[in-house]
Structures are given as C-alpha cells and as structure tokens.
Amino acid sequence: MGKSVLYALLAASIFVFGFTIGRFTDVVDAGGETFKKGKMMPDISQLDDKGQQVAKALIANAAELGKTASENVKTIFESAPDKADEQFEKMMERVEKDPTYLAMMTRKIPKRPPPEDPNKVFDVDTGNVPVLGPEDAPITIVEFSDFQCPFCSRGTNTVKQLMDEYPGKIKVKFVTKWLPFHKNAPAAHVAAYAAWKQGKFWEFHDLAFANQKDLTEENFEKWAKEIGLDMAQFKADNDMEKFKDEFDRMDKLANDVGVQGTPTFLINGKKLRGAQPPAKFKEIIDKELAAG
Secondary structure (H helix, E strand, O other): OOHHHHHHHHHHHHHHOOOOOOOOOOEEEEOOEEEEOOOOOOOHHHOOHHHHHHHHHHHHOHHHHHHHHHHHHHHHHHHOHHHHHHHHHHHHHHHHHOHHHHHHHHOOOOOOOOOOOOOOEOOOOOOOOOEEOOOOOOEEEEEEEOOOOHHHHHHHHHHHHHHHHOOOOEEEEEEEOOOOOOOOHHHHHHHHHHHHOOOOHHHHHHHHHHOHHHOOHHHHHHHHHHOOOOHHHHHHHOOHHHHHHHHHHHHHHHHHOOOOOOOEEEEOOEEEEOOOOHHHHHHHHHHHHHHO
16 A cells, blocks of 8 residues: 555644654654655655545544544654554554544545636725725725734834835725634734724724734723723723724635635735735835836
C-alpha cells in the first residue's frame, strides 16, 4: 500500500498542528524516503486505489486525525524507534477501522472553487456604513477590516497616507469584518458603532487601532470620554443587539465578494487583498484617475 507514504502523511499531521517530536531533527526518514521539515507532501500516485483513498482522507481531514496521530507518532519515536515500521502498520490498521475514518470515506470532499478573475470589478452596495472623504470623490475604497487584526492596522495607515497624497480624490467606506478568533473584536466594533451614533466613529476607529492589545470595555468608555461623547448615550448604545442586523449584513456582503481574510480592499470595485504597500494601491488609483 506504499506504507512509507502513509507514514509520512501521519508525520505531516504533526507539523500541520504544531506538535513536535523530541527526537526529530531537521530531517525525518520514513520507510527509506526522506522528507524535509515543512515539505512533507509526498506523491500519492504510486499507491493503489485503496492507498490513495486513505492518503487523501488523511490529507483532507488532518484536523480530525492530526492530534491523535501526532501523539501516537511521538510515543513510537521516543519509546521504540527500531520498531517504528511495525507500529505504524498497526496504527494504519486501526485508522482504517476507525468510525471517523469510515465516515470520512463516505463523504464527498468539496472541490476548490475556480480561481477568481484578477480583473473582476465588484459592484457592491455597502448600505449605510461609516464613510470618510468627500461624497463626490472619484475613488471609492471599500475597506473590510477588523480592529484586532494587526495587518488591518497597517492597511488603515496606508489608506490615511493615500488620502493625504490624493487630497479630495478618495472616499473610504469602512465595512466591519472581524475574524472569529479575534475575541475582543466584536465588542470593539459595537463600541465604535455606538460612537458613530454620535458622529465620532473615525475618532474611535483611530484609538482602537492604536491600542489593539487593549480592547476592553473599560478602555472603550475611557476613549468615549476622550473624544467627547455623551456617556449616558454611549452606554445605552454600546449593545450588540442594536447593531447585530448591520453586522450580519456586512458579514454577508464580505462573503458575497469573497473576502477570505482581512484587510481586503475594493478600489473602485477592484479587489486588493492584505496590507499591501502604498505602491500597489497607487497602481490601481492612478489607472482609475487616468481613465476618468
């Protein structure tokens, strides 16, 4: 069945999830084949049909099997490296009988969507979102962003620089798109929207990005006072339920245009992913301005 390939796949799961083997050095030799760290994706075409099925399942479902496999592999290498082949064979027999594996074998692995056309122009209706810049500006930048995302902080600083370099020509629309593992982001965006109710979104926005490691309710109230908000009104508005529909709508918008990470920008509808250098933005902006 090409055991060396399957052994390597088991070992690969360790690196995918950050598990380490005490006796591993820079190179792991599995069944006579050498796989360098970080490059452990073997060619499975040499396997028979059953072997390829097992291999594909292990690759596609590392999240479900990776932790258990990694702990087992670690034990084998540390306790009986001379018996690794025999132990790996027994492990594979157990994997092939495991209910999780059997369930994986009966489900269809979704196909990757086709690559996106890099020249596609997105026509998006952002609805009512915070806007900075003149209404009639020839360049509109829709910014999908997250207050707890460090790359978003860099991206928003780049946008500020561009607004200074192209005075009166850029309008920014801020679309909330927090990432699920940023636990403090939702509360920060709610507080920013509470500030927006009093016309101070961008002032709060700047403080949130400048203090990404300190996104707490205590600081939100402190910043609200600093920017001169009516505190009774701010406290009343600082409630997720008041803005949940808006955030849900923005999340759907982000999904509709294929936002997979933050920051993501639409410059007159042309997508730019990540905290790119100013030159990348200028390339699009200058073409748009030249086109009139």
